[in-house]
Structures are given as C-alpha cells and as structure tokens.
Amino acid sequence: MQLGILGLPKAGKTTLFNILTAARQSTDKFAASKETHVAVAKVPDRRLERLRDLYRPRRYLPATIEYVDIPGIEKGGQSSLDLGRLRNVDALVHVVRAFDDPELVHPEGSVDPARDVELVDLELVLADHGVVERRLERLARKAKGKLSSEETRERQLLAERILPALEDERPLRTLELGADDEKRLRGFQLLSAKPMLLVLNVGEDDLGSATCEGFGLSEDACRRAVIVSAPIEDEIAQLAPAEQGELLAELGLEEPSLDRVLRASYELLGLISFFTVGDDEVRAWTIRRGTVARDAAGTIHSDLARGFIRAEVVGWQELLDAGSWSACRERGLLRLEGKGYEVKDGDVINVRFNV
Ligand SMILES: Nc1nc2c(ncn2[C@@H]2O[C@H](COP(=O)(O)OP(=O)(O)O)[C@@H](O)[C@H]2O)c(=O)[nH]1
Numbered sequence: 579m580q581l582g583i584l585g586l587p588k589a590g591k592t593t594l595f596n597i598l599t600a601a602r603q604s605t606d607k608f609a610a611s612k613e614t615h616v617a618v619a620k621v622p623d624r625r626l627e628r629l630r631d632l633y634r635p636r637r638y639l640p641a642t643i644e645y646v647d648i649p650g651i652e653k654g655g656q657s658s659l660d661l662g663r664l665r666n667v668d669a670l671v672h673v674v675r676a677f678d679d680p681e682l683v684h685p686e687g688s689v690d691p692a693r694d695v696e697l698v699d700l701e702l703v704l705a706d707h708g709v710v711e712r713r714l715e716r717l718a719r720k721a722k723g724k725l726s727s728e729e730t731r732e733r734q735l736l737a738e739r740i741l742p743a744l745e746d747e748r749p750l751r752t753l754e755l756g757a758d759d760e761k762r763l764r765g766f767q768l769l770s771a772k773p774m775l776l777v778l779n780v781g782e783d784d785l786g787s788a789t790c791e792g793f794g795l796s797e798d799a800c801r802r803a804v805i806v807s808a809p810i811e812d813e814i815a816q817l818a819p820a821e822q823g824e825l826l827a828e829l830g831l832e833e834p835s836l837d838r839v840l841r842a843s844y845e846l847l848g849l850i851s852f853f854t855v856g857d858d859e860v861r862a863w864t865i866r867r868g869t870v871a872r873d874a875a876g877t878i879h880s881d882l883a884r885g886f887i888r889a890e891v892v893g894w895q896e897l898l899d900a901g902s903w904s905a906c907r908e909r910g911l912l913r914l915e916g917k918g919y920e921v922k923d924g925d926v927i928n929v930r931f932n933v
C-alpha cells in the first residue's frame with residue numbers, strides 16, 4: 579500500500595516524509611527540490627507492542643506502509659508530470675502550510691490553509707479532466723467497434739458521468755457511486771478520486787490549540803485531517819523513548835502526532851491488522867476490512883490458504899489478560915473459526931492447515 583505526499587512548495591512535505599520513514603532527504607529552505615523519493619514507514623501499534631512485551635520474541639514486525647514524496651505543486655497545470663507519479667498510489671497526503679515564517683515566502687504570498695487545500699484540489703481536478711477527456715474519446719471509439727463489450731459501455735457511461743463533476747471543479751472523491759462504479763473509477767487511477775489525508779503543519783506555539791474547524795476545513799469519510807508541527811515531530815523523533823515521554827507531557831500530547839498521521843493513513847486505506855505471536859516472531863499482517871479468514875491466511879503464505887482447515891482466534895486484549903496461548907486454550911477463549919470468518923482488527927490468529 580502506497581500513499582503519495584503532495585502540496586505546495588515549502589509546506590514541510592519532505593520534512594514530514596523524513597520523519598515518517600526515518601529517511602534523510604535534504605530539506606533546503608531555499609532550493610526547490612525536483613526529486614521524487616519512496617520509503618517505508620512502520621505503523622505504530624500499542625496493542626502489538628504489548629504483545630511483544632509479553633512474548634519477548636526474536637523478531638518484532640509491525641505493519642508497514644509506503645510513502646512517495648514528490649516535488650511541490652505549481653499552480654496552473656505545471657505539475658502534471660510530477661502528479662503523474664501519484665496515479666497508482668492508494669491515497670494522498672496533502673501537507674498544508676499553516677505556520678508563519680517571515681524568512682520563508684509562501685508561493686501564494688500569505689498563509690491560508692483552506693485556500694491551499696482548494697488550490698491543490700483544483701490542480702488534481704485539472705489533471706483528471708484531461709485524463710478523462712482522452713479516455714472518453716478512446717472509449718467512444720472502442721464502443722463503436724465490433725469487439726465492444728458491456729464493460730466498455732459501462733466505463734463510457736461512468737466517464738460521461740464524472741466529466742461534469744470535474745468541469746464543476748469538484749474532486750471525484752466527493753461523488754457517491756455504486757460498488758461496481760467505485761471499482762471502475764479506481765481503475766481509472768484519477769487523482770481527485772483518491773482518499774485524502776490533510777496534514778496541517780502548524781507553528782510550534784499553535785500545536786495545542788489549532789483545530790481543523792479553526793482553519794475552515796471539515797473531515798468526512800474520504801477526507802481526514804491531522805494537525806502536526808513538523809519541527810517538533812522531528813525533535814521528538816531524535817529523542818530516546820524516556821525523554822520523548824517528557825517532551826510529549828510538556829506539550830500536553832498523548833503521543834507523537836506522527837503516530838496519528840500513520841494510523842490515519844492506515845484507516846483511510848480501509849486497512850486493519852491481525853496478529854501472529856510466538857517466541858520467534860510477533861507480527862502484524864495487513865488486510866482490507868472485510869477480509870475472510872482463508873484470504874487472511876493467504877497473506878501469511880499461499881499454503882495456509884490452500885490447505886486451510888480452521889483458524890484459532892482470540893482478541894489481543896484477551897490474550898494479554900490470559901498471559902499465554904495455552905491459558906487461552908484452557909479457559910476456552912480460543913475460538914475455532916472457518917474459512918468464511920470475517921477477521922477483526924486486533925485478532926490474534928493461529929492457522930491450522932494441511933498441505
Ligand atoms: N518555521 C517552520 N519551518 C518549517 C516547518 N516545516 C518545515 N519547515 C521548513 O521549511 C523548509 C522546507 O521544508 P520541506 O520539508 O523541504 O518542504 P517541501 O518543499 O514541502 O518538501 C525547510 O527549511 C523546513 O525546515 C514548520 O512547521 N515551521
């Protein structure tokens with residue numbers, strides 16, 4: 579799973595990317611970067627950390643997601659090449675500048691997060707508009723051909739339907755579509771249709787008080803928002819765990835804001851985790867919400883899906899309370915689930931299989 583980081587120049591995108599993924603890309607205050615970077619981030623999970631402390635395994639493997647960092651967006655369709663790099667990501671992270679810095683001139687001349695959100699959305703819509711127009715031409719030609727299929731016709735209808743929304747400058751993520759059209763739309767790889775996480779990069783002094791509503795920005799199912807201060811996150815990331823706690827308490831924060839960015843990214847993608855435990859390895863596995871036990875087993879190894887017999891399942895909290903897998907078994911806490919069981923976030927699973 580990949581998320582693309584975008585935004586205007588000098589909003590703090592690369593700074594954020596570096597902290598998320600522990601990368602070390604340069605964040606020069608004045609030079610414009612033309613590079614694209616990709617790196618992996620670990621998704622923090624307190625539940626899994628507690629299971630690690632119980633098992634003390636040789637290997638500890640939290641879930642991961644990938645971030646792509648591209649150069650800043652320019653107004654007026656100048657960024658289509660860079661934006662093209664984001665066509666096949668699963669969701670977008672828009673880093674919005676909400677901090678003052680007299681030394682760092684904002685490309686629009688003033689700090690105004692709601693305006694920047696609109697401006698970047700418009701660039702996505704413009705890029706999509708060109709793509710849909712070209713696709714529609716191709717589909718119309720194909721629909722007339724001898725080998726035309728029902729599916730071609732459905733795609734053509736969908737393209738005809740979304741074009742007016744783009745002409746109205748509306749991001750496609752706001753459209754309500756049926757499940758089949760949702761899937762077709764994903765196949766179109768349009769930028770404004772992707773789920774969006776807004777990261778509002780506020781000044782250090784505003785971290786305690788800033789809210790999305792305060793910036794005139796709302797959240798919904800396709801657009802989440804998190805407030806961060808990139809320099810403070812950077813500072814937290816440099817500290818040892820004990821000192822991190824002190825600084826967080828001083829700032830009145832329960833956890834680093836970066837943890838919230840990572841978790842919100844994960845949730846925005848509709849992803850959940852199930853866990854496997856043992857002395858050897860305590861590990862999170864990533865699945866889409868709604869995945870059934872047999873397919874979940876297949877993410878571990880294809881043999882486990884092929885030879886699937888049953889899954890032994892217990893909630894992570896129950897396992898922690900019981901203290902061990904055998905204690906769960908003795909107390910009758912282990913549930914035996916079949917291949918069609920819908921795996922829940924935080925399930926600890928042992929797959930019984932036979933190949
Ligand atoms: N004052 C201040 N400077 C920041 C903040 N976030 C990033 N910067 C600085 O802004 C400059 C550009 O940051 P960078 O992450 O490269 O921005 P990008 O162009 O969006 O990738 C760097 O010098 C950062 O140190 C912030 O919250 N406050």
Ligand SMILES: [Mg+2]
Pocket residue numbers: 591592593611648649650
């Ligand atoms: Mg950058």
